[in-house]
Amino acid sequence: MVSLLHKGKNLPRDLDKNYRPISVTATEFRILGRCIHQHLATFIRHLIGETQLGFVPGCRIDENILALTELANFCDSDDSRGGIFVMLDNAKAYDIIWPSTMALPTKIVKSISILSTLPLPHRDALYRHIVITQSQWPHWSPLSHPK
Amino acid sequence: MIRNDTTIKGIPIPTQEGEFSDSAHSKMRERAFADDTGVALASDASLNRLFEIADQYPLGSGSKQQIEKTVGIRFGSASNITPPPDHSFTWYRYGIDPIPSQHKYLGISAGTPDQISAQWQAKLNALEAELDRALLSSKIPRTVFGRSLWVKNYFAAKVWYTFRFQKPSASEHS
Numbered sequence: 001m002v003s004l005l006h007k008g009k010n011l012p013r014d015l016d017k018n019y020r021p022i023s024v025t026a027t028e029f030r031i032l033g034r035c036i037h038q039h040l041a042t043f044i045r046h047l048i049g050e051t052q053l054g055f056v057p058g059c060r061i062d063e064n065i066l067a068l069t070e071l072a073n074f075c076d077s078d079d080s081r082g083g084i085f086v087m088l089d090n091a092k093a094y095d096i097i098w099p100s101t102m103a104l105p106t107k108i109v110k111s112i113s114i115l116s117t118l119p120l121p122h123r124d125a126l127y128r129h130i131v132i133t134q135s136q137w138p139h140w141s142p143l144s145h146p147k
Numbered sequence: 148m149i150r151n152d153t154t155i156k157g158i159p160i161p162t163q164e165g166e167f168s169d170s171a172h173s174k175m176r177e178r179a180f181a182d183d184t185g186v187a188l189a190s191d192a193s194l195n196r197l198f199e200i201a202d203q204y205p206l207g208s209g210s211k212q213q214i215e216k217t218v219g220i221r222f223g224s225a226s227n228i229t230p231p232p233d234h235s236f237t238w239y240r241y242g243i244d245p246i247p248s249q250h251k252y253l254g255i256s257a258g259t260p261d262q263i264s265a266q267w268q269a270k271l272n273a274l275e276a277e278l279d280r281a282l283l284s285s286k287i288p289r290t291v292f293g294r295s296l297w298v299k300n301y302f303a304a305k306v307w308y309t310f311r312f313q314k315p316s317a318s319e320h321s
Binding site: 049051053054062065066072076079080081082087089 | 178
């Protein structure tokens, strides 16, 4: 079940874009979701750029804020230095409701719900597939990655 | 797309030894945390190419760039240069112009020292008021350990994130 959480502040309550969808999921969903997350986390760094820090293991939001602060102080410390910082507003990426895109999370929830009913050997086969996918980056060792 | 574009020039940053080089790691350019993307540019010359990419990216990703909500902060000598008129988003001069709360970067304001000081004062007043309310209603635990835990948790929830990056001034601290 998906519930709608108002984004707060003084945003109008009659517009669907001012709500975040949240849901309470079953225990099996959360365990399987976490398993898949842990497998993906070992090689996700190779799929996305090194300047993207969101949800990447070992990366913290602090790095971007400190980088901006240091950059501002560096540029302001000498008259010959300068630069600009542009903050792009990326809507429709994660946290607003669009009826056309709601179908995708529903499919994922259904897929994982079906997975949780699979016999153990089939689930093992799925995990092996994920590990094989991970082995396509042989230079990457999960052991060297911070947990 | 921004990462692979060589025509967008980032801001050169020195090594630990204070030297500059032409390598990619010696410049700060794009930084992202999920959908929060910030791009550091050496000058306004790279703006046109940046917004060409910003126009193209939604075609493949399904996201939507809201140019009218884009914010630019100008540092150092760039603060003295008038922004180009063909990019009609909001500009601020770092340390000079107050920046409204809706234009924070990852929840942290890059406003003037007076503005940051006022924000801290408001946070501390709210913290004090909540503490007074809790004391009057006997909501907080009676033991010293319980009370310290309550204060710590309340502080962590309301103030800690900001505190990691911006400290209140000495007068506010007292």
